[in-house]
Amino acid sequence: MHKKKILIFDDDHALLDVLSIVFSEDGYEVEISETCHDIIERVSKFSPDLILMDNYIPEIGGTEAIKLLRTYDQFNHIPVIFISASSNIVALKNASKADDFLRKPFDLYELEKLIAKYLSDSYVKDSSMR
Secondary structure, eight states: OOOOEEEEEOSOHHHHHHHHHHHHHTTOEEEEESOOTTHHHHHHHHOOSEEEEESSOSTTOHHHHHHHHHTOGGGTTSOEEEEEOOTTHHHHHHHHTOSEEEESSOOHHHHHHHHHHHHSTTOOOOGGGO
């Protein structure tokens, strides 16, 4: 059984460090990026099982990066959780077609539960939502 892979895009270096440590200890393989302009290349190379995406990130921003990702059919099965301190996070999540969201600052336990939900063997992505 292979380790589930999580790709995290956030420009907060301290948060990336914490999430990398926590998720690695939880048994996931983790890759991080402080920019998302190369999301297609990173996703192609790493083949994540789940993506965490911040909205306020250099270059194109999280919303546009997710929209770009969703234009590729081969990546539509990958759940994307939008993480942001934005007060309009629900609108951003819907506009980007992310699967879920968590408002910053978030409780780490809540994020772990959300990730476990999307990475469980029983989770099936509803493609009709696209």
